[in-house]
Amino acid sequence: MLLCFGAAWPFSIYKSLRYKEVRGKSLPFLIIVLFGYIAGILHKILYNYDAVVYLYMLNGLMVTVDIILYMKYRQP
Template identity: 65%
Template structure:
């Protein structure tokens, strides 16, 4: 376990709730990239796999929490990118 790994995950993890909140409230995808979010998801998955195979410790939960938050943000991206249906008369 590395204190720097923990601090990195805590810093990244602190940013995601704000991003999720902004996506939820604004209903906008402006400034969001699904490709970037998928790359982050893959990175967290690889971090979890590294922990499982080589050095299992509680830090795996930080990876998991970050993975969940980025996945929620990606879900909101797809929800918010759907075209709005206009009311028919």
């Protein structure tokens, strides 16, 4: 799930960078997903540390970049 869901973020980031618009994206959705990744990271660190924590971190980083691009290209 982390690999497949994580594979979508580079495409989303690329689309935002190329077309300089964020139509169809939802800031609340991005924030909820980011909180989900943060919860996954905390769970892995506190209860079951393994290499999967790095997938959570990578995906969380990509969502953060997508949020930054959303803020940059949103229409006022």
